[in-house]
Amino acid sequence: MIQLETITKRFGNHTAVDGVSLSVGKGEICGLIGANGAGKTTLIRMMCGLLLPDGGKGQVLGLDIRYQQKAIRQQIGYMSQKFSLYPDLTVEENLRFYAHLYGIHREAQKRIDAQIEEFHLREVRHERVGRLPGGWLQRVAFASAQLHSPPLLFLDEPTSGVDPVTRRAFWEQLYRLADEGATILVTTHVMDEAERCDQITMMNQGRVVTQGIVSQIKKEFANEEDTRLPTLDEIFIQCMER
Ligand SMILES: Nc1ncnc2c1ncn2[C@@H]1O[C@H](COP(=O)(O)OP(=O)(O)OP(=O)(O)O)[C@@H](O)[C@H]1O
Numbered sequence: 001m002i003q004l005e006t007i008t009k010r011f012g013n014h015t016a017v018d019g020v021s022l023s024v025g026k027g028e029i030c031g032l033i034g035a036n037g038a039g040k041t042t043l044i045r046m047m048c049g050l051l052l053p054d055g056g057k058g059q060v061l062g063l064d065i066r067y068q069q070k071a072i073r074q075q076i077g078y079m080s081q082k083f084s085l086y087p088d089l090t091v092e093e094n095l096r097f098y099a100h101l102y103g104i105h106r107e108a109q110k111r112i113d114a115q116i117e118e119f120h121l122r123e124v125r126h127e128r129v130g131r132l133p134g135g136w137l138q139r140v141a142f143a144s145a146q147l148h149s150p151p152l153l154f155l156d157e158p159t160s161g162v163d164p165v166t167r168r169a170f171w172e173q174l175y176r177l178a179d180e181g182a183t184i185l186v187t188t189h190v191m192d193e194a195e196r197c198d199q200i201t202m203m204n205q206g207r208v209v210t211q212g213i214v215s216q217i218k219k220e221f222a223n224e225e226d227t228r229l230p231t232l233d234e235i236f237i238q239c240m241e242r
Pocket residue numbers: 011016034035036037038039040041042043081
């Protein structure tokens with residue numbers, strides 16, 4: 001579903017993404033981990049067809065990220081860090097806007113109603129989005145990103161500012177989606193979320209510092225003198241200090 005080879009992006013003299021390779025198969029949940037400014041959002045934006053790479057090559061859903069950006073944008077779901085919702089529109093109006101954007105016309109109302117039910121948004125459907133607290137915003141943004149049932153979802157820090165109960169419900173939804181065959185790429189700062197992913201890519205200053213299945217990475221970073229495996233937090237700090 002995602003195949004990247006040495007993707008690079010520069011902003012002026014600064015290399016935001018530096019030779020990143022990545023491979024994600026159908027139904028996998030891939031976690032992108034890194035400190036602020038590591039290059040996660042820049043990498044996601046290139047995969048979503050919103051930003052052109054300066055070097056390397058890549059395919060998303062079999063489409064070339066350099067030459068088929070529009071087709072990629074129509075087929076994926078993207079939940080950006082800022083949630084990209086219109087504060088002056090109601091929940092339902094925001095969903096309608098996204099339905100239009102994704103080219104859902106005939107079945108739009110049916111699909112919007114289904115999302116409102118699935119994401120428990122009935123009581124706020126006529127509320128302006130700008131008045132809602134963070135947890136609700138997250139649900140509206142997630143419901144919007146999935147209106148067209150995309151086979152591939154990009155979620156950029158979807159749980160930041162969200163309470164633990166909402167966070168757990170959110171991850172249950174991710175598992176269900178992946179079980180149904182959706183592929184998910186999610187960025188997070190929270191290591192217990194990273195633990196839940198099928199595979200992770202840890203980035204620092206634009207580069208991949210470690211990549212693979214969590215249990216495998218833990219074995220690689222294990223200290224011979226210690227009987228227990230390191231936590232992802234410890235591995236993350238170790239990678240940052242190198
Ligand atoms: N449009 C841009 N113009 C110039 N520099 C940019 C631009 N977008 C990102 N950068 C820089 O590229 C680097 C990587 O930024 P990016 O937002 O991809 O990191 P991130 O890992 O997503 O961080 P965060 O967790 O804070 O969102 C940062 O140094 C950032 O300042």
